Amino acid sequence: MAMNDPSVQAFSPGLAGVPAAKSKISFVDGQTGLLEYRGIRIEELAAHSSFMETTYLLLYDRLPTKAEMDRFSSDVVHHRRIKYRITDLIKCLPEHGHPMDALQAAVAALGMFYPARNVLDPEVQYWSTVRLIAKVPTIIAAYYRLQRGDEQIQPRDDLDHASNFLYMLTETVPNPMIAKALDTCLTLHAEHTMNASTFSGMVTASTLADPYTVVSSAIGTLKGPLHGGAAQEVVEMLEAIGSRENVRPYLEQKLAAKEKVMGFGHRIYKVKDPRAIILQQLARQLFARLSRHGPSPLYALAEEVERVGEELLQAKGIHANVDFYSGVLYQTMGLDTDFFPTVFAMARVSGWLAHWLEQIQDNRLFRPDQIYEGAHGRAYVPLNQRT
Ligand code: SDX
Numbered sequence: 312m313a314m315n316d317p318s319v320q321a322f323s324p325g326l327a328g329v330p331a332a333k334s335k336i337s338f339v340d341g342q343t344g345l346l347e348y349r350g351i352r353i354e355e356l357a358a359h360s361s362f363m364e365t366t367y368l369l370l371y372d373r374l375p376t377k378a379e380m381d382r383f384s385s386d387v388v389h390h391r392r393i394k395y396r397i398t399d400l401i402k403c404l405p406e407h408g409h410p411m412d413a414l415q416a417a418v419a420a421l422g423m424f425y426p427a428r429n430v431l432d433p434e435v436q437y438w439s440t441v442r443l444i445a446k447v448p449t450i451i452a453a454y455y456r457l458q459r460g461d462e463q464i465q466p467r468d469d470l471d472h473a474s475n476f477l478y479m480l481t482e483t484v485p486n487p488m489i490a491k492a493l494d495t496c497l498t499l500h501a502e503h504t505m506n507a508s509t510f511s512g513m514v515t516a517s518t519l520a521d522p523y524t525v526v527s528s529a530i531g532t533l534k535g536p537l538h539g540g541a542a543q544e545v546v547e548m549l550e551a552i553g554s555r556e557n558v559r560p561y562l563e564q565k566l567a568a569k570e571k572v573m574g575f576g577h578r579i580y581k582v583k584d585p586r587a588i589i590l591q592q593l594a595r596q597l598f599a600r601l602s603r604h605g606p607s608p609l610y611a612l613a614e615e616v617e618r619v620g621e622e623l624l625q626a627k628g629i630h631a632n633v634d635f636y637s638g639v640l641y642q643t644m645g646l647d648t649d650f651f652p653t654v655f656a657m658a659r660v661s662g663w664l665a666h667w668l669e670q671i672q673d674n675r676l677f678r679p680d681q682i683y684e685g686a687h688g689r690a691y692v693p694l695n696q697r698t
Contacts, residue, residue: 322682325578326510327578331505331510331677332513332666332669332670334504334669335372335669336348336349336369336372336502336662336665336666336669337502337504337662339503339504339579339580341577341579341580341582342582344582344583344585345585346503348369348501348502349368349369349372349373351368351374353499353585353589354585356368356498357495357498360374360498361471361498362473362494362495362497362498362658363380363383363384363471363472365498365661366444366661367379367380369501369502369661369662369665370440370661370668386441387441387444387445387472388445388468389445390438390441390442391446391448391449392446392449393449393450394424397421397424397453398453398463400416400420401413401450401453401454404416404454404458406457406458406459406460407458409649410451410454410652411530411534411539411540411652411653411656413450413454414447414451414454414530414656415527415531415534417453417454418443418447418450418523418526418530419524419527421442421443421446421450421523422521422523422524422527425439425523426521427439427521427522430520430521430671431671436522436671439521439522439523439664440668443526443664444660444661444664447656447657447660448466448472448475448476448479449479451476451650451653451654451657452464455650456480463479464478464480464481464482465479466478466479471490471494473485473491473497474487474490476657477489477490477644477645481645486601488600488601489597489601489644492640492644493654495589495593496640496654496658497654497657498658499586499589499590499637499658500586500637500655500658500659502661502662503633503662504579506538507532507538508529508532508538508539508663509529509659509662509663510532511528511531511532512525512526512529512663512666513667513670513677514528514677516667516670516671516674517670517675517676517677519671519674526660526663529659533659534652536573539652539655539656539659540652541574541634542574542634542637542638542651542652542655543638543648543649544573544574545574545634545638545639546609546638546642546648548572548573548574550609552616553612554612555611555612555615558612559619562616562619562623563623566623566624572616574631574638575635576624576629576630576632577630577632580630581628581630582628582630584630584631584632584635586632586633587630587631587632587636590633590636590640591636594610594636594640594643597640598643607639609639609642610636610639610643613635613636613639617631617635637655641654
């Protein structure tokens with residue numbers, strides 16, 4: 312293929328900078344650190360909205376009236392329970408498996424109970440969306456309990472989304488400040504334009520596969536350490552560093568080995584991720600209210616890692632991203648590190664479904680081209696003549 316061939320010129324590794332769709336759901340300006348959901352700045356939504364209201368905004372392109380919010384919330388609350396066969400499936404999974412694998416398996420199986428074959432039917436679209444948003448937290452909490460040998464805790468209809476999730480983990484109604492902090496984390500993680508897991512879901516959606524399969528595809532993509540798995544890696548990195556005096560040697564050694572510092576860098580942001588800024592403020596507020604002793608040692612260490620990391624990486628336009636502080640917050644909420652990506656998934660299911668709905672309104676099967684660099688015209692050699 313000649314180098315002046317348009318398809319060769321268009322090739323961009325990882326599709327960097329290549330528009331894969333037209334969308335009205337969210338907008339990012341990586342140069343200024345701007346993130347808007349349906350035109351509303353993420354700072355506004357984090358300060359004044361809730362995850363459920365933000366979900367409605369993402370799905371339907373407007374903030375709901377009270378009546379609309381009450382109905383949507385009530386529908387989600389009443390669909391939180393999962394079939395006993397899904398619980399039995401989760402019970403059969405290895406107790407030391409990764410929670411994202413359990414979530415992906417259970418969500419794929421979910422579709423078997425709710426055959427959503429006609430994805431263009433508005434009723435199928437609405438109830439699939441409600442069921443996935445409602446049941447993903449229940450599946451996560453069920454695996455959390457069952458892998459520890461404890462019985463699953465049924466959801467409570469009187470608790471909001473974040474409070475109910477934390478309740479299903481411990482059978483204790485959470486401190487409202489912690490529940491609100493989790494709700495804000497969910498809002499911050501709900502949507503982010505054409506990220507890898509959203510793109511993965513859209514490719515599946517473009518085949519007109521059902522929404523449970525679409526979300527199962529996206530969960531698999533989110534799991535990777537370069538994407539939703541980063542928050543877990545950050546906390547494990549902080550625990551490996553252990554103390555302030557180890558920060559610089561640890562980072563310098565990692566960079567000298569050409570390894571990536573988890574929680575840093577982003578394909579789009581060339582400044583600090585606006586979500587990381589809000590998460591930092593959230594962490595400081597939580598520590599100030601929860602503990603007389605101020606920020607957790609891990610948070611203090613994270614701030615030192617960010618300071619030194621900035622010094623070493625800012626020349627390349629590499630700054631802290633959303634995953635840098637989220638893990639420290641989740642740990643403060645009592646969540647285990649391997650469940651961090653599932654909390655990301657519990658939030659991003661709203662963005663995945665918003666893109667699913669947008670994609671199927673004007674669908675075209677994703678089928679990109681390639682630049683072939685292999686051989687042509689090779690002869691088949693019988694086995695007994697091969698050396
Ligand atoms: C999320 O896309 C989204 O929107 C994702 C997300 C969302 O909301 O959906 O924002 C959520 O996934 C956040 C990112 C979480 N991942 C991590 O924190 C993992 C660490 N980050 C890197 O792997 C990396 O920054 C990526 C994957 C996030 C982005 O990488 P790119 O755009 O593919 O850039 P690259 O890997 O080609 O790196 C370009 C240069 C390289 O240096 P050179 O070889 O040119 O000298 O920057 C360097 C890289 O080595 N670099 C880093 C680095 N990230 C990039 N060097 C050290 N540490 C890093 N973290």
